[in-house]
Amino acid sequence: NAGVTQTPKFRVLKTGQSMTLLCAQDMNHEYMYWYRQDPGMGLRLIHYSVGEGTTAKGEVPDGYNVSRLKKQNFLLGLESAAPSQTSVYFCASSYPRDRGFSYEQYFGPGTRLTVT
Amino acid sequence: GQQVMQIPQYQHVQEGEDFTTYCNSSTTLSNIQWYKQRPGGHPVFLIQLVKSGEVKKQKRLTFQFGEAKKNSSLHITATQTTDVGTYFCAGSRASNTGKLIFGQGTTLQVKP
Numbered sequence: 001n002a003g004v005t006q007t008p009k010f011r012v013l014k015t016g017q018s019m020t021l022l023c024a025q026d027m028n029h030e031y032m033y034w035y036r037q038d039p040g041m042g043l044r045l046i047h048y049s050v051g052e053g054t055t056a057k058g059e060v061p062d063g064y065n066v067s068r069l070k071k072q073n074f075l076l077g078l079e080s081a082a083p084s085q086t087s088v089y090f091c092a093s094s095y096p097r098d099r100g101f102s103y104e105q106y107f108g109p110g111t112r113l114t115v116t
Numbered sequence: 117g118q119q120v121m122q123i124p125q126y127q128h129v130q131e132g133e134d135f136t137t138y139c140n141s142s143t144t145l146s147n148i149q150w151y152k153q154r155p156g157g158h159p160v161f162l163i164q165l166v167k168s169g170e171v172k173k174q175k176r177l178t179f180q181f182g183e184a185k186k187n188s189s190l191h192i193t194a195t196q197t198t199d200v201g202t203y204f205c206a207g208s209r210a211s212n213t214g215k216l217i218f219g220q221g222t223t224l225q226v227k228p
Contacts, residue, residue: 031214040125042204043159043218050213058215090158094214103214104149107158 122219
């Protein structure tokens with residue numbers, strides 16, 4: 001199993017450009033999450049999904065959109081990138097429904113995004 | 117909103133010394149999790165505590181959950197260079213979303 005994978009690993013955008021970050025998991029997890037990590041701020045939840053076709057806002061959703069069309073994929077979109085969105089983005093998944101109750105989160109390797 | 121505060125932000129120790137990081141929530145938690153992130157890496161799950169007053173050990177690591185389920189600590193005995201990284205606590209309130217609120221993390225440096 002690959003676990004949680006993210007593409008791309010690195011990206012540089014100019015202000016106003018758009019992009020989509022892709023997260024994929026092969027663990028049949030129901031729940032998926034997008035976080036951003038900034039120095040001294042820990043991990044902040046952007047959006048999350050509790051199942052295919054459902055999404056919800058987290059702590060810092062402004063400027064981002066998400067979609068979960070397939071259970072294994074969770075996409076994070078930036079419609080008009082701003083320098084304040086320079087960060088490391090992590091995707092995570094949890095809750096293997098067919099293996100009992102566990103909310104531990106499995107993280108992908110991250111995407112380092114710079115907006116100039 | 118719910119907040120999880122973690123102290124200290126940084127800790128430098130000599131190899132062999134002990135290390136402790138503390139986590140405090142503004143609200144009662146249903147459970148707390150701990151993660152470790154190595155430099156340049158991603159967070160990796162260490163443990164989950166669910167019961168009031170719970171204590172769990174993993175080799176040199178001891179995790180505690182407070183009686184009021186609002187605070188937690190991670191203690192490492194006799195640190196090694198392999199312990200270097202950032203340790204995060206993450207609290208969860210009772211819900212069916214698995215959402216976690218992460219503390220800011222404590223970055224541990226170990227001098228050999």
